[in-house]
Amino acid sequence: MALESTAPLMNVAKRPARPKWRRIFRSKTALVGLFLVSFWVVAAVLAPILPLQSPTKPDVMAMANPFPSAVHWLGVDILGRDILARLIFGARTVLLVAPLSVAVAMIVGISMGMVAGYYGGRVDAVISRFSDIILAFPVLVLYVVLIANIGPSVINIVIATTIASAPGIGRITRGLVLGLKQQEYVAAARLRAESTLYIMLVELLPNCRGMLIVDGCLRIGYTIITIGILGFLGLGLPPPNPDWGGMVKESTTVLNVWPFMSVEPSIAIVSLVLGFNLLADGLREAWKP
C-alpha cells in the first residue's frame, strides 16, 4: 500500500533515460562484483604476457619450503608448481568453460521455454514434464554419470551443464512468456500477420532479456562451482592442466601441514562465484522497473 507514495518518482523516468545496464554503476554491490569478475578476466586474458612462473614446470628447490615467498607469491603446490601461476592459468579454463556452457544451456533452455510458453497446451505439457524429470535428477549424480561415461573434456562439461541447466532456464523463460504473450503488443503483431518466429524473437525475447541476463550471470557462478566439484572428483580437465577443483583435491593429503595449498584455490573459486552473484544482484537492481 505504501507503494503509492513512490508514484511521483516514476515521472522522472519519462526523460531520456540512460541505458539501463549503466545503472549498475550506482550500486556498490554490483561494483564489487564487477571488480572481482574483471580482476579474474583481466588476469586470465593477460596470463601469457604476465611475468609468471610456469604453471606446469615444478620448482624442485621450492618444494622443501613450499610456503609463499618472494619468488612464489602464493607458494608452490605439492609438486613444486607455482600456485599463483596455476590459479591464473586455471582461471582461463574456468572463464572459458563456464560462460560457454551457460551460453549453450541458454540457447537450448530459452528455445524450450519460448515454445512451451507461447504454444501452451499439449506442447507445454510435454516440455514441462520432460524438464521436471531432468530437474528431479540429483545434478551431481547426473554430472558424474555423464562425464564418467563420456570422459572429461571441455565439450563434455558443456553438454553436461546444458542438460542440467536448460530446464531451469526454460522454466524461467516459459513463465515470462506466459505473461508477455497476453500483452496487447503481441496481439497487435498477430493482427499485422507477423510470423510466430518473428513474434518470439522480436516481440517477446527482448522483454525477457533483463531476467535472463541476471539468471545467466548467476548460472555462470554455479557452473564455476560445478566445474570445481568435477575437478575435485577427478572429472575435470585432464592433468597437467591447471584446474581449481583439481588443485584443491591434490593438496587435501597435506591439508594439516600446508593448508594454504587447498585454501588458495578455494578462495579463488569463492571470489569468482561471489563476483558473478554480486554482479547478478546489481543487474537485477538495474533492470527493476
Added chain:
Amino acid sequence: MNMEVRNAQKSASQFDLSNGTPCTDQEPLLQIRDLRIEFRGQDETVVAVPGLSLDVMRGESYGLVGESGCGKSTTAMAILGYLGRTGAVTSGSIRFDGEELVGASPRQLRKVRGRRIAMVYQDPMSALNPVRTIGAQLAEVPHLHLGAGRAQALEMARAMLRDVRLPDAGDMLKRYPHQLSGGQQQRVVIAMALLARPSLLLLDEPTTGLDVTVEAAVLDLIAELRHRYQTSLLFISHNLGLIAESCDRLGIMYSGELVEEGATAEIFRRPRHPYTQGLIACIPDVESDKHSRSLAAIPGHIPLPHERPQGCLFGPRCDGFVAGSCDRVDLRSDEVEPGHQVKCARWRDFSRREEAAVIVPDRDRDAGDAICLTNVTKLYGTSRGRSLTANEAVSFSAKEGEIVALVGESGCGKSTLARIVTGLDQATSGEIRLADRNIAELQARARPKQLLQSVQMIFQNPDSTLNPSHSAAFSIRRSLIKFGIRKGKAAVDRRVRELLEMVRLNPDLAERKPEQLSGGQKQRIAIARAFAADPNLIVADEPVSALDVSVQAAVVTLLLDIQRANKTTMLFISHDLALVRHVADRVVVMYLGKVMEQGTVAEIFGGAAHPYTQALLSSIRSTDPDRSKAAHIQLQGEMPSPVDVPRGCRFATRCHRKLGDICDQEAPPQRRLSSSHEILCHIDPTATQTVSDGATLPLNITGEPAND
C-alpha cells in the same frame, strides 16, 4: 419517462450532501498549511507538492480533484505519514483535531491511523490480505483500536458488514477476499475503515476499478454511512462527476497546488480558474452527443515537478496567459467571494468558456453494412465438461463510416466479441459478414493479408499496447511494411512522420522508447498504428478508459476526427455511457453475453426501454449541479457466472422491474420498437412508457420469442 420515474423517487440523501456547508467559526478537523512534500531520489529531489493548504471541517465532505501526477494521493499519504523511505514532509503542517501530525512519533501516528483517520484505497484486492478471512481482518480493527474482545470484535464486524449492505454477513466473515466480487471487496474495505469509527475517512479513488452500476451503489453507500457515522470525508478523485454529487466543497489540484477551491455547486456553476473550466468542458455529458458539442481538450500536459514554470503553473497550457502578470513569482490565491478561492491572476477576465459549436455532420444514411454479425456465439470449454458462455446469439450490424458502441459491465462479453471480430479468437458458431466473407471462425493466422489489413484494433492499456523494447514508431513502421502500404525506407519513414502528425504528435517522438512517453502519447501511437494499415473497420476496446479526463477528451476528439476523415467504421467498446453518448451513432447494450437492447444514440439515451439500460443510465453521475438529481436505480446482487446462466432472462436475477416467474422461466422475446431499436425483454415497452417504476405491469407479449 425516466425523468418522471426519477423525480418521483427523488432521494433526500442526495440533497443532504450539498447543504452541509459548515459554519466557518468552527475549528477545522483537518488543517493543512503550506505543506511541502519532497521525494529524494539518487540524483535529484522531486518536489511532489510545493505548498498546499486546505481545511476539512467536521462532518464535511471535501473533494480533491486533479489529474494523475498532481499530488493528490501523495497528500493523502502524507496525512497518514506513509511517505515511504524516500518521501518526506519538508515544511508546513498537518493538524488533525488540534494535533500536529508532521513530525509526530510513530507511536503517536499509530494512535491516529486506522483509529481516527482511516483510508479506503483504490484497489480493494490489494488492500485485503488474501490469506486471511474477511472476519479475521475486520475483527482486528476493533480488537487493536478499541480493545474489544474476540467475540465482541467479531460481532462488531458482523454488524458493520450489514451496514455496508453485504448479504449474509455471518457467512461473509468466513470467506476469503478472492471469493468476493470487486464491489463486495470494496464494501469490506469501507467496513474495515469505518469499524474504528474514525472522524476522518480518506477515500483515494475508491470506485475507479468498479463497474458503473457497482460504483453508483458504493457511492450511495458512502454518502449514507457518512451521515450515520458523522465522518468527515477527504474524497480524492480524478472524476469530477463523482465529486459533484458526493462533496460539499471541492479543491482543484494542479501540479501539487490548489488552483481553485470552493463550494461544489459554486465551482460547477461558476468555475473561475481556466483549468477548472477546462476540466469541466472535457467531460462528456450525457445530455449531448457529438452532433451538438465537441469535447474541449486542454492542450499540453501537466508539468513534471522539475518543469514547473514560474508563477501560474497552468500558464503554459492556458489560452489567457499574459506575460508579466501570470508569471509573477508572488502569485497568490484570490477570493472570488467568501469561501471561493482561485489562484489565477486574471480570473476576472475569464467567463465560462463557450462550448464549441456543432461541427459533426450527420453521416450518410444510405451507406451499406460494413460488418454484420448474426447469432455470434462463443463458448469456452471449462474443466468438468461445462462451458462458459461468453457470447450468445449476438446480432447487430454497423454501416460504413458508422460508430457502433458496445456497452456493458465487465464480464458482459464485449471484449470477447472484439477479439472474435479482429481474429484474435474465433466464434463457436454464427456469422460475421465483412466484405462478403464470413470471418466468424477465421483466426488472424488463417486470414489473408488483405482481410487482416482491413480490420485493425486499438487496445485498452497504454502500458502494454507498445512493446517496451522497441521504439514508439517501430510497430507503425512494421505495419506499413507488412501490408505493403509504402515501399522503401524513405517512403515508410515519411509515412510514419505523417501518421504521427495526424495524431498530433511531434514526429521526433518516433524514436523514443514507450517508457519515455505519457499514457496519452502511447495511445495516440496506438491510434496511428491502427490507421497505418488503412483499415475499413477499427475495433477500439476501451481506448481511453485508462487516461486522465483532459487527455481522454483530446484522444477521443482526435479519434473521431480521423475516423470521420477516413470514413472508417468503428466498433467502440466502452463502459462509460457519457462517453458513448458523445462518440457513437448506434449503441448495443450487452449483459452476460447477450444483447439486451440496441438502437440509435437518440433512442437509447432518450428512451431506453430495457430495465438494464435504464439502470446503467441512472448510474451516470452528472456534473451539472442545477439538474435535478435522480435516484440511482440500484441493482440487486452480482452478475451471475457465465458458466451458470439463468434459464429465463439473464437479467432476471438483478432486475428491478421483474414481472414474476415468467422472467425466470422463459427466454424473453425480441421486441422491435422501431426499425433500429430492439430490446430483449418480457416487459412490453409500449406499456412501460407510462407506468411508474416498480408497479406491476400488464402482461402483453406480442413479440417473437428470441432465438436461444
